[in-house]
Amino acid sequence: MSILADNISWRIGKKTVVDGVSLRAEPGKVLGLLGPNGSGKTSLLRILSGLRQPHEGSVRLDGTDMRTIGRRALAQRIAFVEQHANTTADLCVIDVVKLGRFPHRSPFAGWGAADEAAVNQAISRAGLEHKRHDRWQSLSGGERQRVHIARALAQTPTELLLDEPTNHLDIHHQISLLQLISSLSLTCIVSLHDLNHAAMFCDRLIVMNQGRIVASGSPEEVMTERLLRDVFAVDARVEASPHHSRPHVQFLPFQPGVASASPHRG
Numbered sequence: 001m002s003i004l005a006d007n008i009s010w011r012i013g014k015k016t017v018v019d020g021v022s023l024r025a026e027p028g029k030v031l032g033l034l035g036p037n038g039s040g041k042t043s044l045l046r047i048l049s050g051l052r053q054p055h056e057g058s059v060r061l062d063g064t065d066m067r068t069i070g071r072r073a074l075a076q077r078i079a080f081v082e083q084h085a086n087t088t089a090d091l092c093v094i095d096v097v098k099l100g101r102f103p104h105r106s107p108f109a110g111w112g113a114a115d116e117a118a119v120n121q122a123i124s125r126a127g128l129e130h131k132r133h134d135r136w137q138s139l140s141g142g143e144r145q146r147v148h149i150a151r152a153l154a155q156t157p158t159e160l161l162l163d164e165p166t167n168h169l170d171i172h173h174q175i176s177l178l179q180l181i182s183s184l185s186l187t188c189i190v191s192l193h194d195l196n197h198a199a200m201f202c203d204r205l206i207v208m209n210q211g212r213i214v215a216s217g218s219p220e221e222v223m224t225e226r227l228l229r230d231v232f233a234v235d236a237r238v239e240a241s242p243h244h245s246r247p248h249v250q251f252l253p254f255q256p257g258v259a260s261a262s263p264h265r266g
Protein backbone atom coordinates (compact mmCIF):
# COMPACT_ATOMS: atom_id res chain seq x y z
CA MET A 1 0.00 0.00 0.00
CA SER A 2 1.24 3.50 -0.69
CA ILE A 3 -1.49 6.16 -1.12
CA LEU A 4 -4.90 5.40 0.30
CA ALA A 5 -7.64 8.01 0.02
CA ASP A 6 -10.75 7.35 2.03
CA ASN A 7 -13.96 9.16 1.10
CA ILE A 8 -12.34 12.55 0.52
CA SER A 9 -14.32 15.65 -0.40
CA TRP A 10 -13.23 19.20 -1.13
CA ARG A 11 -15.47 22.21 -1.71
CA ILE A 12 -15.04 25.75 -2.92
CA GLY A 13 -17.95 27.99 -1.99
CA LYS A 14 -21.07 25.94 -2.53
CA LYS A 15 -19.48 23.74 -5.18
CA THR A 16 -18.27 20.26 -4.27
CA VAL A 17 -15.27 19.78 -6.52
CA VAL A 18 -14.10 16.42 -5.14
CA ASP A 19 -17.00 14.35 -3.87
CA GLY A 20 -16.46 11.26 -1.73
CA VAL A 21 -13.42 9.89 -3.58
CA SER A 22 -11.73 6.72 -2.34
CA LEU A 23 -8.74 5.22 -4.12
CA ARG A 24 -5.64 3.16 -3.63
CA ALA A 25 -2.34 3.66 -5.48
CA GLU A 26 0.33 1.00 -5.20
CA PRO A 27 4.12 0.93 -5.58
CA GLY A 28 5.38 0.08 -9.04
CA LYS A 29 1.97 0.76 -10.59
CA VAL A 30 0.64 3.63 -12.65
CA LEU A 31 -2.84 4.82 -11.77
CA GLY A 32 -4.40 6.90 -14.55
CA LEU A 33 -6.86 9.64 -13.75
CA LEU A 34 -9.31 10.40 -16.54
CA GLY A 35 -12.32 12.66 -16.86
CA PRO A 36 -13.74 15.57 -18.83
CA ASN A 37 -12.53 19.13 -18.27
CA GLY A 38 -13.52 20.35 -14.84
CA SER A 39 -14.25 16.89 -13.44
CA GLY A 40 -11.89 17.41 -10.48
CA LYS A 41 -8.65 15.67 -11.49
CA THR A 42 -6.30 18.53 -10.64
CA SER A 43 -8.13 19.24 -7.39
CA LEU A 44 -7.83 15.58 -6.41
CA LEU A 45 -4.11 15.48 -7.27
CA ARG A 46 -3.52 18.59 -5.15
CA ILE A 47 -5.14 16.84 -2.20
CA LEU A 48 -3.20 13.62 -2.76
CA SER A 49 0.07 15.58 -2.95
CA GLY A 50 -0.63 17.27 0.38
CA LEU A 51 -0.95 20.76 -1.12
CA ARG A 52 -4.56 20.93 -0.06
CA GLN A 53 -6.48 19.48 2.89
CA PRO A 54 -9.73 17.66 2.17
CA HIS A 55 -12.78 18.97 4.01
CA GLU A 56 -13.85 15.40 4.64
CA GLY A 57 -12.10 12.06 4.58
CA SER A 58 -8.42 11.26 4.88
CA VAL A 59 -5.35 10.43 2.83
CA ARG A 60 -2.91 7.87 4.20
CA LEU A 61 0.67 7.33 3.11
CA ASP A 62 1.76 3.79 3.96
CA GLY A 63 -0.91 3.80 6.63
CA THR A 64 0.00 7.17 8.19
CA ASP A 65 -2.49 10.01 8.01
CA MET A 66 -0.94 12.65 5.78
CA ARG A 67 -1.96 15.43 8.18
CA THR A 68 0.50 14.06 10.73
CA ILE A 69 3.45 14.04 8.32
CA GLY A 70 5.61 17.19 8.32
CA ARG A 71 6.07 19.27 5.15
CA ARG A 72 9.73 18.34 4.74
CA ALA A 73 9.10 14.62 5.18
CA LEU A 74 6.24 14.88 2.70
CA ALA A 75 8.44 16.70 0.18
CA GLN A 76 11.10 14.01 0.54
CA ARG A 77 8.70 11.37 -0.70
CA ILE A 78 6.00 13.00 -2.88
CA ALA A 79 6.83 14.81 -6.11
CA PHE A 80 4.06 16.63 -7.94
CA VAL A 81 4.41 17.94 -11.48
CA GLU A 82 1.68 20.53 -11.85
CA GLN A 83 -0.03 21.42 -15.10
CA HIS A 84 1.06 25.01 -15.50
CA ALA A 85 4.26 24.92 -13.52
CA ASN A 86 6.47 27.90 -14.24
CA THR A 87 9.77 29.33 -13.12
CA THR A 88 10.25 33.03 -13.37
CA ALA A 89 13.79 33.19 -12.03
CA ASP A 90 16.63 33.41 -14.52
CA LEU A 91 17.93 29.88 -14.08
CA CYS A 92 19.44 27.25 -16.36
CA VAL A 93 18.06 23.76 -16.77
CA ILE A 94 20.55 22.21 -14.34
CA ASP A 95 19.65 24.78 -11.63
CA VAL A 96 15.93 24.03 -11.95
CA VAL A 97 16.55 20.28 -11.74
CA LYS A 98 18.78 20.81 -8.69
CA LEU A 99 15.80 22.39 -6.90
CA GLY A 100 14.42 18.83 -6.71
CA ARG A 101 17.14 18.02 -4.14
CA PHE A 102 16.03 20.81 -1.79
CA PRO A 103 13.88 18.64 0.55
CA HIS A 104 16.79 16.24 1.06
CA ARG A 105 19.42 18.83 2.01
CA SER A 106 20.14 20.17 5.45
CA PRO A 107 21.33 23.78 5.85
CA PHE A 108 24.83 22.63 6.84
CA ALA A 109 25.41 19.84 4.34
CA GLY A 110 27.14 20.61 1.08
CA TRP A 111 26.18 19.31 -2.32
CA GLY A 112 26.91 15.58 -2.09
CA ALA A 113 27.50 12.64 -4.40
CA ALA A 114 23.91 11.43 -3.92
CA ASP A 115 22.60 14.87 -5.01
CA GLU A 116 24.84 14.88 -8.06
CA ALA A 117 23.86 11.32 -9.05
CA ALA A 118 20.12 12.02 -8.64
CA VAL A 119 20.33 15.17 -10.78
CA ASN A 120 22.39 13.52 -13.49
CA GLN A 121 20.09 10.51 -13.67
CA ALA A 122 17.00 12.75 -13.79
CA ILE A 123 18.47 14.87 -16.60
CA SER A 124 19.37 11.77 -18.56
CA ARG A 125 15.95 10.13 -18.05
CA ALA A 126 14.20 13.29 -19.24
CA GLY A 127 16.48 13.38 -22.32
CA LEU A 128 17.87 16.79 -21.43
CA GLU A 129 21.65 16.22 -21.48
CA HIS A 130 22.15 18.56 -24.42
CA LYS A 131 20.06 21.27 -22.72
CA ARG A 132 21.53 21.18 -19.23
CA HIS A 133 23.15 24.63 -19.46
CA ASP A 134 20.41 26.30 -21.49
CA ARG A 135 18.50 29.13 -19.88
CA TRP A 136 14.92 28.44 -18.76
CA GLN A 137 13.61 31.44 -20.69
CA SER A 138 15.03 30.03 -23.94
CA LEU A 139 13.19 26.69 -23.71
CA SER A 140 10.05 25.66 -25.60
CA GLY A 141 6.89 24.69 -23.68
CA GLY A 142 7.62 20.97 -24.09
CA GLU A 143 11.24 21.37 -22.99
CA ARG A 144 10.12 23.26 -19.89
CA GLN A 145 7.68 20.47 -19.14
CA ARG A 146 10.51 17.92 -19.35
CA VAL A 147 12.66 20.03 -17.03
CA HIS A 148 9.85 19.98 -14.44
CA ILE A 149 9.64 16.22 -14.81
CA ALA A 150 13.42 15.97 -14.35
CA ARG A 151 13.16 18.15 -11.22
CA ALA A 152 10.51 15.78 -9.85
CA LEU A 153 12.70 12.74 -10.61
CA ALA A 154 15.71 14.43 -8.96
CA GLN A 155 13.57 14.60 -5.83
CA THR A 156 13.87 10.74 -5.80
CA PRO A 157 10.26 10.41 -4.62
CA THR A 158 8.42 7.25 -3.69
CA GLU A 159 5.18 8.78 -4.97
CA LEU A 160 5.11 10.69 -8.25
CA LEU A 161 2.00 12.63 -9.18
CA LEU A 162 1.70 14.23 -12.60
CA ASP A 163 -1.06 16.48 -13.89
CA GLU A 164 -1.39 16.13 -17.67
CA PRO A 165 2.38 15.77 -18.10
CA THR A 166 2.18 15.08 -21.83
CA ASN A 167 0.28 18.28 -22.61
CA HIS A 168 3.01 20.20 -24.40
CA LEU A 169 5.06 17.27 -25.62
CA ASP A 170 5.50 16.05 -29.18
CA ILE A 171 4.39 12.47 -29.78
CA HIS A 172 7.88 10.99 -29.37
CA HIS A 173 8.30 12.64 -25.99
CA GLN A 174 4.73 11.76 -24.95
CA ILE A 175 5.37 8.07 -25.52
CA SER A 176 8.86 8.12 -24.03
CA LEU A 177 7.62 9.94 -20.91
CA LEU A 178 4.75 7.49 -20.36
CA GLN A 179 7.09 4.56 -20.97
CA LEU A 180 9.53 6.02 -18.45
CA ILE A 181 6.78 6.50 -15.86
CA SER A 182 5.55 2.95 -16.31
CA SER A 183 9.09 1.58 -15.90
CA LEU A 184 9.74 3.33 -12.57
CA SER A 185 9.24 1.37 -9.38
CA LEU A 186 7.34 4.30 -7.86
CA THR A 187 3.73 4.85 -7.01
CA CYS A 188 2.53 6.97 -9.94
CA ILE A 189 -0.74 8.80 -10.36
CA VAL A 190 -1.09 10.61 -13.65
CA SER A 191 -3.95 12.57 -15.12
CA LEU A 192 -4.29 12.23 -18.87
CA HIS A 193 -6.66 13.30 -21.61
CA ASP A 194 -5.38 10.86 -24.22
CA LEU A 195 -7.47 7.74 -23.60
CA ASN A 196 -5.32 5.51 -25.80
CA HIS A 197 -2.16 6.51 -23.96
CA ALA A 198 -3.94 5.92 -20.65
CA ALA A 199 -5.03 2.44 -21.76
CA MET A 200 -1.54 1.63 -23.05
CA PHE A 201 0.56 2.76 -20.11
CA CYS A 202 -1.59 2.70 -16.96
CA ASP A 203 -2.10 -0.39 -14.83
CA ARG A 204 -5.40 0.86 -13.48
CA LEU A 205 -7.71 3.72 -14.40
CA ILE A 206 -10.08 5.95 -12.50
CA VAL A 207 -12.65 8.01 -14.35
CA MET A 208 -14.03 11.13 -12.71
CA ASN A 209 -17.12 13.11 -13.55
CA GLN A 210 -18.43 16.05 -11.54
CA GLY A 211 -15.99 15.30 -8.73
CA ARG A 212 -17.01 11.68 -8.32
CA ILE A 213 -15.41 8.43 -9.41
CA VAL A 214 -17.73 6.93 -12.00
CA ALA A 215 -15.54 3.99 -13.05
CA SER A 216 -12.37 2.30 -11.88
CA GLY A 217 -10.48 -0.84 -12.73
CA SER A 218 -8.13 -2.21 -15.36
CA PRO A 219 -8.04 -0.45 -18.75
CA GLU A 220 -10.09 -3.36 -20.16
CA GLU A 221 -12.75 -2.94 -17.50
CA VAL A 222 -12.94 0.84 -17.71
CA MET A 223 -12.49 1.67 -21.38
CA THR A 224 -15.89 0.72 -22.75
CA GLU A 225 -17.90 2.27 -25.55
CA ARG A 226 -20.69 2.96 -23.11
CA LEU A 227 -18.44 4.84 -20.68
CA LEU A 228 -17.00 6.93 -23.51
CA ARG A 229 -20.52 7.85 -24.59
CA ASP A 230 -21.87 8.52 -21.09
CA VAL A 231 -18.92 10.39 -19.61
CA PHE A 232 -17.13 11.95 -22.58
CA ALA A 233 -20.09 12.22 -24.97
CA VAL A 234 -18.21 10.62 -27.86
CA ASP A 235 -19.10 7.75 -30.12
CA ALA A 236 -16.21 5.32 -30.33
CA ARG A 237 -15.26 1.74 -30.99
CA VAL A 238 -13.00 -0.02 -28.51
CA GLU A 239 -10.98 -3.07 -29.52
CA ALA A 240 -7.99 -4.91 -28.10
CA SER A 241 -4.96 -3.65 -29.98
CA PRO A 242 -3.25 -6.40 -32.02
CA HIS A 243 0.07 -4.69 -31.18
CA HIS A 244 -0.01 -4.31 -27.40
CA SER A 245 -3.30 -6.09 -26.49
CA ARG A 246 -4.52 -3.14 -24.40
CA PRO A 247 -7.82 -1.49 -25.41
CA HIS A 248 -7.57 0.84 -28.38
CA VAL A 249 -10.19 3.52 -28.93
CA GLN A 250 -11.20 4.65 -32.41
CA PHE A 251 -13.33 7.76 -32.33
CA LEU A 252 -16.17 8.23 -34.77
CA PRO A 253 -17.16 11.62 -36.17
CA PHE A 254 -20.26 13.27 -34.76
CA GLN A 255 -23.24 12.60 -37.04
CA PRO A 256 -24.19 15.64 -39.17
CA GLY A 257 -27.27 17.34 -37.77
CA VAL A 258 -27.01 15.51 -34.45
CA ALA A 259 -25.93 17.90 -31.73
CA SER A 260 -23.22 16.30 -29.65
CA ALA A 261 -24.11 16.25 -26.00
CA SER A 262 -21.21 17.71 -24.10
CA PRO A 263 -20.26 15.94 -20.89
CA HIS A 264 -22.45 17.13 -18.09
CA ARG A 265 -20.62 19.33 -15.61
CA GLY A 266 -21.71 20.81 -12.36
Ligand SMILES: Nc1ncnc2c1ncn2[C@@H]1O[C@H](COP(=O)(O)OP(=O)(O)OP(=O)(O)O)[C@@H](O)[C@H]1O
Residues within 6 Å of the ligand: 012, 017, 035, 036, 037, 038, 039, 040, 041, 042, 043, 044
Ligand atom coordinates in the same frame (compact mmCIF):
# COMPACT_ATOMS: atom_id res chain seq x y z
N1 LIG B 1 -9.64 27.44 -6.51
C1 LIG B 1 -10.76 27.27 -7.20
N2 LIG B 1 -11.71 28.25 -7.25
C2 LIG B 1 -12.86 28.08 -7.93
N3 LIG B 1 -13.18 26.98 -8.62
C3 LIG B 1 -12.29 25.98 -8.60
C4 LIG B 1 -11.04 26.05 -7.90
N4 LIG B 1 -10.37 24.90 -8.06
C5 LIG B 1 -11.16 24.13 -8.86
N5 LIG B 1 -12.29 24.77 -9.17
C6 LIG B 1 -13.38 24.27 -10.01
O1 LIG B 1 -13.52 22.89 -9.76
C7 LIG B 1 -13.77 22.18 -10.96
C8 LIG B 1 -12.75 21.08 -11.15
O2 LIG B 1 -11.51 21.70 -11.49
P1 LIG B 1 -10.20 20.82 -11.77
O3 LIG B 1 -9.14 21.78 -12.22
O4 LIG B 1 -9.92 19.99 -10.58
O5 LIG B 1 -10.71 19.92 -12.96
P2 LIG B 1 -9.86 19.02 -13.98
O6 LIG B 1 -10.59 17.73 -14.10
O7 LIG B 1 -8.44 18.97 -13.59
O8 LIG B 1 -10.05 19.84 -15.33
P3 LIG B 1 -9.14 19.95 -16.68
O9 LIG B 1 -9.24 18.61 -17.38
O10 LIG B 1 -9.83 21.02 -17.45
O11 LIG B 1 -7.74 20.31 -16.27
C9 LIG B 1 -13.78 23.21 -12.07
O12 LIG B 1 -15.11 23.55 -12.37
C10 LIG B 1 -13.01 24.37 -11.48
O13 LIG B 1 -13.41 25.59 -12.02
